[in-house]
Amino acid sequence: MLYAGLFAISVGVLFALIYWAATDALSDRIDQDLAIQRDALIAQAGIAEKGIAGVVADALRRSHGESRYLVRDAAGTTLAGSLPDIANWHAGYQDVELPADSGSSEDEPHIFRALGQPLAQGGLFIIAQDAHALEELRELIVRAFGWGAGATLLLAGIGGGIMVWRVRHRIEVINRASERIMTGDLSGRLPVSSRGVPGDEFDRLVDNLNLMLDRIEKLVEGMRQVSTDIAHDLRTPLARLRRNLEAVRADFAEQACPAHLAAIDTAVVQADDLLATFAALLRIAQIESRGSRFVFVAVDLSAIADAVLEVYRPAAEEKRQKLEGRIAASVYVTGDRLLLTQMVANIAENAIRHTPGGTSIAVELRSGSTHGPLLTISDNGPGIPPGERGNVFRRFYRLDTSRGSPGNGLGLSLVAAIAELHGVSIRLAENVPHGLKISLAFP
Amino acid sequence: MKILLVEDDEETADYVSDGLKREGHVIDRAANGRDGLFLAAAQPYDVMVVDRLLPGLDGLALVKTIRAADIKTPVLFLTAVDGVSDRVEGLEGGADDYLVKPFAFAELAARVNALARRPALTQPGSMRRVGDLEIDLARRSCRRGNRNIELQPREFRLLEYLMRHPGQVVTRTMLLEHVWDFHFDPRTTVVETHISRLRGKLGSGESEQGIIETVRGAGYRLRDVPKMA
Numbered sequence: 280m281l282y283a284g285l286f287a288i289s290v291g292v293l294f295a296l297i298y299w300a301a302t303d304a305l306s307d308r309i310d311q312d313l314a315i316q317r318d319a320l321i322a323q324a325g326i327a328e329k330g331i332a333g334v335v336a337d338a339l340r341r342s343h344g345e346s347r348y349l350v351r352d353a354a355g356t357t358l359a360g361s362l363p364d365i366a367n368w369h370a371g372y373q374d375v376e377l378p379a380d381s382g383s384s385e386d387e388p389h390i391f392r393a394l395g396q397p398l399a400q401g402g403l404f405i406i407a408q409d410a411h412a413l414e415e416l417r418e419l420i421v422r423a424f425g426w427g428a429g430a431t432l433l434l435a436g437i438g439g440g441i442m443v444w445r446v447r448h449r450i451e452v453i454n455r456a457s458e459r460i461m462t463g464d465l466s467g468r469l470p471v472s473s474r475g476v477p478g479d480e481f482d483r484l485v486d487n488l489n490l491m492l493d494r495i496e497k498l499v500e501g502m503r504q505v506s507t508d509i510a511h512d513l514r515t516p517l518a519r520l521r522r523n524l525e526a527v528r529a530d531f532a533e534q535a536c537p538a539h540l541a542a543i544d545t546a547v548v549q550a551d552d553l554l555a556t557f558a559a560l561l562r563i564a565q566i567e568s569r570g571s572r573f574v575f576v577a578v579d580l581s582a583i584a585d586a587v588l589e590v591y592r593p594a595a596e597e598k599r600q601k602l603e604g605r606i607a608a609s610v611y612v613t614g615d616r617l618l619l620t621q622m623v624a625n626i627a628e629n630a631i632r633h634t635p636g637g638t639s640i641a642v643e644l645r646s647g648s649t650h651g652p653l654l655t656i657s658d659n660g661p662g663i664p665p666g667e668r669g670n671v672f673r674r675f676y677r678l679d680t681s682r683g684s685p686g687n688g689l690g691l692s693l694v695a696a697i698a699e700l701h702g703v704s705i706r707l708a709e710n711v712p713h714g715l716k717i718s719l720a721f722p
Numbered sequence: 723m724k725i726l727l728v729e730d731d732e733e734t735a736d737y738v739s740d741g742l743k744r745e746g747h748v749i750d751r752a753a754n755g756r757d758g759l760f761l762a763a764a765q766p767y768d769v770m771v772v773d774r775l776l777p778g779l780d781g782l783a784l785v786k787t788i789r790a791a792d793i794k795t796p797v798l799f800l801t802a803v804d805g806v807s808d809r810v811e812g813l814e815g816g817a818d819d820y821l822v823k824p825f826a827f828a829e830l831a832a833r834v835n836a837l838a839r840r841p842a843l844t845q846p847g848s849m850r851r852v853g854d855l856e857i858d859l860a861r862r863s864c865r866r867g868n869r870n871i872e873l874q875p876r877e878f879r880l881l882e883y884l885m886r887h888p889g890q891v892v893t894r895t896m897l898l899e900h901v902w903d904f905h906f907d908p909r910t911t912v913v914e915t916h917i918s919r920l921r922g923k924l925g926s927g928e929s930e931q932g933i934i935e936t937v938r939g940a941g942y943r944l945r946d947v948p949k950m951a
Contacts, residue, residue: 518824522737525827525939529744544939554824555907562906574810589876590902593915621906628908 286435294424301420305413306392310372313394316346317406321396328402332358335404346408347391353401360405362393368405370395375407390414449481457488465496503564510560517557521550559689563674566618566696578619580610580652580721584644587623591631599636602627606644610652612721614701622697625690626656626717634660638714651721659714668707723747723768723838728758728784729800730776734823738771741827742834755779762788767795768838771830774801774812782815789816796837798830809905828940832891852888852944855924855933857881866924876901877920884934889946891937917942 324330332350336359339348349360349368357364363377373395376388393407453469460467469485469492528543588604595602612619630640638660645653663671672695675688698705702722710716725747729735732753739749750767752758755776762770762784770788774781785797799817801809812820819833848860856865862878864871873881880901884892894913898904902912921932933945 514824519733521824521826528939547939551826558822558907586902589874590904590908590912590916593919594912597911597915617905620904624904624906624908 283435283439287432290428290431294428297424298417298420302413302417305416306410309392309408309410309413310394313346313372313392313406313408317394317396317404320404320406325399327399328352328358331398331404335359346406348407349403349405350398351403351405358402362405362407368393368395368403370397370403374410377407453481453485453488460492465492465499468492503568506560507564510557510564514554514557514561517550517553521547521554524550556689559693560674563689563693563696566693566700574615575613576616577611578614578616580612580619580654581606581608581644583616583620583623584642584654587620587627588642590624591627595631595640598631600631600634601639602631602642603639604642604644606642607646607652610644610646612652612701618697619701622694622703622719623654625694626719629690630656630658630660630715634658634714647721653721654719655716657710657714657716659710659712662709662713662715663707665709671707672705723834724750724766725834726750726752726758726761726767726770726795728752728755728770728776728781729773730754731773734773734800737827738830741831745831747834753777755781755784758784759787762793762795763791769834770795770797771834772797772799772817774799782811785812785816798833798837800825826939828891828937829893829895832893832896832941835890836887836892836896850882850885852885852946853933855881855885857885869925871923873920873923877916877923880916880920881924884942884944888944891940891943893941896941 320331320334324334328350335348335350339359339361347361349362349364350358351360351364351368352358355364365375371394373393375391375393377391378388390410390413391407392410392413393405396404396406398404456467456469468489471482471485471489524543524547528540528547532540584604584606588602588606592602627640627642630638634640638658640656640658643655643657647653671691674692695705697703698719704720706718706720708716708718725742727735727739727742727749729738729751730753735751735753739751742749750761752761756778758770758772758776759779761767772781772784776784779787781799785799788795788797796818797816799812799820800823801812801820802823809820809822818837821830821833848858850857850859854867857863857878859882862873862875864873864878864881880897883897883900895907897913898908904912917934921934924933935943935945937943
């Protein structure tokens, strides 16, 4: 915008200079011409009214020159001449608008340049020349400038537009690529423009960003790998431990006392819990890496929500909780049915486990008209303090209030991973007047 | 029962075959896919247990090959990774059931038993009868003795699944998968609460004990009582 303004101002200045120089030169010439004619006539006839009038009448009779004259005595009476006797003739130069020469009466009035000369007995001698040529020159310059300026502006506009478009396009390409990378495709890289072997500033920027992404990818990959490796490698010895416990129990089922058997049973349950934790960790890792081909199809979210409600209702009732659903029928989303089921189930389960008896839990599914479907799970339990809300999706994170209860702190991490895979945005909010409201906005 | 076990990991193979032998089954073992294919083609088995990752011939390829050869032996697929896609691939490749490693032996035993008896239980008609319990699959009604029992749709499916496997242990995971289509482990007592409700509705009936019994460390079993005279 700034550049366009500067450009327009400089073009304007250039125009003013040309206009002024050309018209000024021409009007100077007319003025000189008038003065020469006046001097010649005075030299021929003297400065008295009578002499001038005679010469003028002669000149008019002889030819239709470019010049027109008027000779007037002190009383204002016209003595000779073809100029109309208008009141405001005066000595010196002036511009007047008069009808054009008689031959072309349909023309608009022309501007005449006139020079007045006082005469000996108080009369006035006027000599005038059609300044039409000057007007035409002015118009010509204005018109030429108009076209020139128009063409220049058009070309400049097109050129500028192309430049802006190319820059924008490259930025847009980079933006899109970085969005893709941010949504989890860490292997993605920003495109380098194919043209220009040495590469412009954009290419250098893109190269540097890509190098940065390489490092980030390696770091993230390494982190994932470590947690996955631990979970994976510890699963086998744990499974062996569990097997041995089972074998011991089977071998000594008859001899051992019930207390010993119960102790073994507890150990088996604990091993199972650990295995479940590892399984959840591996599952999260698998979802986050998007390595495996999940089956993305149209999924009936209403059916999933209904099934989850039905499955968990008895468990809620056992805790004297109310689990209610307002599920819109036939709400379809694109995704992996098993994962989406687990996501909804985990949230419902979370609500049941972390709220006391007597709590009402409401599951609501609405099909969005302007945006995607919205699933909310709200309860009137104790809620989560606002400062803690961001943490609950972290792995192994547990609120102080739930440390005593069983659970591995991975349920909501898994929810977050599944949500991210499906482009679902999760929001935790206060349920009025108290409690927690989890909203899942589908794309 | 005669069972073919195709598993390259010796420790797992020992564990599985020892356990199954203790339950009274006969086990043939193969440590790679090619040997497994040879054995499966040479003689009939009641059930095959096939690992997903095998040297030589991959587990998935093995299952596809025997299905292509029109061998209808039920196959239990063992997957090492807790992967959804592995499960889908396995079932699409022709496996009848799958189990994620590491697993409890009781889970494997229950699934092997369920697979082996399946063909015999696909009886014609819509009536199923176990003891004094009777369900009509077409009308989705249930009777015990002379008493009509009102069941919710899901309770009916739960009972139907139990009645397809009378006298057999059915694990919690099997119920979650087949009755609720939940392919993960919920951490609440979802199955337990549904079973206890179903027990409540079925009542004690003519026999003194409940018809659905709990099997410690394994799951549930529908008591296959001989019909009362």
